Structures are given as C-alpha cells and as structure tokens.
Amino acid sequence: GSITTADGSALVKLGNTTVICGVKAELAAPAVDSANKGYIVPNVELPSLCAERFRSGPPGEEAQAASQFIADVIENSQMIVKEDLCIANGKLAWVLYCDIICLDYDGNLLDASVFALLAALKNVQLPLVTINEETGLSEVNLKQKNPLVIRKHPIATSFAIFDDTLLIVDPTAEEEDLATGTVTIVTDEEGRLCSVHKPGGSPLTGAKLQDCITRAITRHKEVKKLIDKVIKSITPK
Amino acid sequence: PPCSPVLSVCPGDTSVLAGLYGPAEAKISKELPDRAALEVLLRPKVGLPGVLERSREQLLRQTCEAVVLGVLHPRTAISLVLQVLSDAGSLLSCCLNAACMALLDAGLPLTALFCGVTCALQPDGTILLDPTARQEQEARAILTFAIASSEKKVLMATTKGSCSVEEMQQCLAAAQRATDTIFQFYRDSVRRRYSKC
Numbered sequence: 001g002s003i004t005t006a007d008g009s010a011l012v013k014l015g016n017t018t019v020i021c022g023v024k025a026e027l028a029a030p031a032v033d034s035a036n037k038g039y040i041v042p043n044v045e046l047p048s049l050c051a052e053r054f055r056s057g058p059p060g061e062e063a064q065a066a067s068q069f070i071a072d073v074i075e076n077s078q079m080i081v082k083e084d085l086c087i088a089n090g091k092l093a094w095v096l097y098c099d100i101i102c103l104d105y106d107g108n109l110l111d112a113s114v115f116a117l118l119a120a121l122k123n124v125q126l127p128l129v130t131i132n133e134e135t136g137l138s139e140v141n142l143k144q145k146n147p148l149v150i151r152k153h154p155i156a157t158s159f160a161i162f163d164d165t166l167l168i169v170d171p172t173a174e175e176e177d178l179a180t181g182t183v184t185i186v187t188d189e190e191g192r193l194c195s196v197h198k199p200g201g202s203p204l205t206g207a208k209l210q211d212c213i214t215r216a217i218t219r220h221k222e223v224k225k226l227i228d229k230v231i232k233s234i235t236p237k
Numbered sequence: 238p239p240c241s242p243v244l245s246v247c248p249g250d251t252s253v254l255a256g257l258y259g260p261a262e263a264k265i266s267k268e269l270p271d272r273a274a275l276e277v278l279l280r281p282k283v284g285l286p287g288v289l290e291r292s293r294e295q296l297l298r299q300t301c302e303a304v305v306l307g308v309l310h311p312r313t314a315i316s317l318v319l320q321v322l323s324d325a326g327s328l329l330s331c332c333l334n335a336a337c338m339a340l341l342d343a344g345l346p347l348t349a350l351f352c353g354v355t356c357a358l359q360p361d362g363t364i365l366l367d368p369t370a371r372q373e374q375e376a377r378a379i380l381t382f383a384i385a386s387s388e389k390k391v392l393m394a395t396t397k398g399s400c401s402v403e404e405m406q407q408c409l410a411a412a413q414r415a416t417d418t419i420f421q422f423y424r425d426s427v428r429r430r431y432s433k434c
Contacts, residue, residue, distance in 0.1 A: 193400055
C-alpha cells in the first residue's frame with residue numbers, strides 16, 4: 001500500500017480531492033456482551049492543511065459527521081463482519097483502526113473517504129495469530145499473512161442539489177458551497193442501498209431521489225472495476 | 238433570554254425538550270453577512286455529546302436551514318437546543334418534530350413546515366412506522382425522513398441497515414402518507430395555544 005508501516009493503506013484522488021486511508025490492526029479482548037466480535041474504528045480527520053476553512057484543534061462538526069457516516073456505512077453494508085475479526089472467542093480479537101485523512105479538500109469528501117477505506121481494507125494483510133494452549137499467550141506469525149474477508153463492496157456517490165432542478169455528480173468545493181443541498185447514496189454490488197444520506201438542504205421529490213439512486217447504481221459498476229484493476233496490479237510477490 | 242420551550246412527545250414515550258433562542262446578536266466569528274446563522278445543540282439523556290450527536294446536529298441544522306428564511310435576519314444567530322428526556326425508539330424523528338414545533342412557536346419565518354417519520358423494515362418485509370426501541374433492534378433497516386409540508390418533498394433522509402431500492406420507495410410513500418396526521422397535530426397544537434389568550 002501507500003503507507004509502508006500500516007497493515008493496509010490506499011490513497012485516492014477524486015479530481016483534486018485527495019484522501020489517504022491507513023489501517024492498523026491491533027489485538028484486544030472482545031467486549032463482554034459480544035465475545036465473538038472484533039472492532040472496526042473509523043476516524044476521519046480534516047487537518048488544517050487540506051483547506052483554509054479548517055482550523056487546527058479539536059475535530060469540527062464536518063469531521064465528526066463524516067466519521068459517523070463511515071461507521072454507519074461499514075455497519076449497514078456489512079462489508080466486514082465483526083465475527084470474522086475474532087481470533088479466540090472471549091479472549092482475543094482484532095481491532096482495525098481505520099484512519100482516513102484528507103490531504104486536499106476540493107469537495108465530495110464522503111465519496112473519496114469510502115473509496116479509500118474500501119481500497120485500504122482490500123490491501124490489508126493480517127498475520128496469523130494462534131493462542132498457545134499451554135501458556136495461554138498469543139503467538140503472532142508474521143511470515144504467514146492472510147487478506148481480510150470483504151463481503152460487500154459499498155461505493156458512495158454524492159450529488160449537489162441546486163433548487164430541486166439541477167443535480168451535479170461529484171461536486172467540487174466551489175459547487176458544494178453554492179449548492180442548496182447534497183445527497184449521498186451508498187450502494188453495494190447487488191444494487192442494494194446501504195445508505196441514503198441527505199442531510200437537510202433543499203427538498204427533493206421522490207422521483208428525483210430515485211433518479212439519483214439509479215445513477216449511483218450505474219456508477220458503482222464503473223468504480224468497482226477500477227478498484228479491482230488497481231488491486232490486481234499490486235498483487236504481493 | 239426569552240425562549241420558547243417546546244416539549245415533543247412521540248408514540249412510545251420518546252420525549253425531547255426543545256428550546257429556541259433568537260434571532261439574537263451573533264458572535265463576530267459566527268455571523269454571516271447575508272443571513273442568520275443557525276446552530277443546533279443536541280444533548281443526550283446521559284453522558285456527554287459525542288460523534289453521533291454531532292452527526293445528528295448536522296442533519297437537524299441543515300434541515301432547519303432549508304426552511305427558515307434566514308435572509309430576513311442577517312448577521313443574527315438562531316440557537317436551537319434539544320434535550321433528550323427519554324428514548325424509547327424513533328428518537329431522530331422526535332427531534333425533528335420538536336425542532337419544527339419550536340420554530341413555529343417562536344414565530345420564525347418559514348417557507349414550509351416539516352415533520353420527522355421513522356420507518357422500520359421488518360425481517361419479513363412489512364413496514365412499521367414510528368418503531369419502538371425493541372422493533373428498531375429487530376428491524377432489517379431503519380429509514381428516517383424529514384418531509385416538507387409543501388408537496389411532501391423529502392428534506393432529509395438517513396438510513397440504518399441495508400434495503401432494496403423498491404423497499405426504500407415503499408417506506409418513503411408510507412412516510413409521506415403519515416405526514417398528514419402529524420401536520421394536523423401541529424395545527425391543532427398551535428390553535429389550542431393561541432385560542433386560550
């Protein structure tokens with residue numbers, strides 16, 4: 001991947017918007033009420049270097065809302081089933097820290113973040129971990145690495161709305177500032193809706209919303225082809 | 238400062254208290270030159286507001302910004318504070334209803350009213366409106382819509398879980414049908430409030 005020290009990483013450029021995602025895997029004890037589940041912790045950061053509007057300091061509303069959106073997409077699409085991250089029931093499980101950092105903000109953060117996350121997770125190679133029966137300690141075998149089981153491939157498509165008449169796909173920052181609203185549709189390869197995210201903005205009729213969904217499903221196929229091509233081109237030796 | 242506290246109760250004992258302050262003088266860092274700056278604060282029942290509350294505040298704020306005629310009050314600040322009193326399911330739509338009633342009660346100029354409806358898609362495919370917490374957990378997908386009163390257009394949409402496109406359209410149609418009852422309730426409440434004096 002792009003980050004050599006991470007377990008999986010990907011850099012995505014959508015026009016000028018540049019987002020990098022790094023996945024670090026660590027070991028932890030699973031929660032008491034879900035002993036067979038691991039954890040996935042996404043975090044979206046909008047540092048002050050990516051755009052003038054973001055000041056340094058605690059994460060702003062946009063970063064927090066984006067983090068929540070990514071967490072929802074992972075949960076809704078079931079792209080990674082938490083049970084797959086469990087190593088030993090009740091004793092040991094993987095925690096995947098997914099850090100998504102925007103390096104250049106030119107609109108359409110959500111689409112780029114979801115792509116970067118998907119590509120980074122496909123790039124992850126986890127070492128084999130076994131629990132030694134006698135000592136009860138975990139043994140990590142760094143020589144034997146397996147990729148993650150990714151069950152679904154959710155892809156986000158964002159639209160900028162102008163007064164219910166005009167819809168622009170993949171808006172730039174300037175288009176987003178002038179728009180009266182935004183819609184983000186996340187679909188998976190079966191054409192199922194993983195998320196319809198319309199955070200306020202000017203009202204849309206049901207028909208217009210359906211139009212957005214149809215275009216999102218078409219775009220899904222194109223993007224999936226691109227991701228598959230890139231992943232195949234970096235097959236490990 | 239004068240504020241209009243509004244209590245919103247949704248079916249199933251979910252209740253949210255809304256307080257609206259404004260249009261009042263805005264801090265220089267927050268004021269916008271051509272319209273009012275709207276701010277929403279959502280306080281959970283227990284604990285400090287976290288990432289989920291921030292995400293919901295963004296949804297509520299942008300929904301309110303779409304209906305409030307902010308251009309009539311430039312360089313002012315409108316603050317909407319929502320306190321969750323009890324959560325028995327359909328919390329987001331309860332917050333939306335509380336927000337709209339607070340805007341109505343405060344007498345702010347609006348282009349349309351809006352109401353929140355939550356639809357739960359059960360595992361067998363039936364659609365349930367305004368689910369309880371238990372029904373939300375068992376559901377395959379939960380869709381929350383904010384529907385505007387003019388032409389029943391969709392102001393806000395958010396989904397949890399996955400569903401097919403047809404199911405989403407069915408939920409939207411069901412939500413649009415349900416808005417009649419809610420808007421009638423708004424009218425009755427306002428009528429009751431102002432007929433006393």
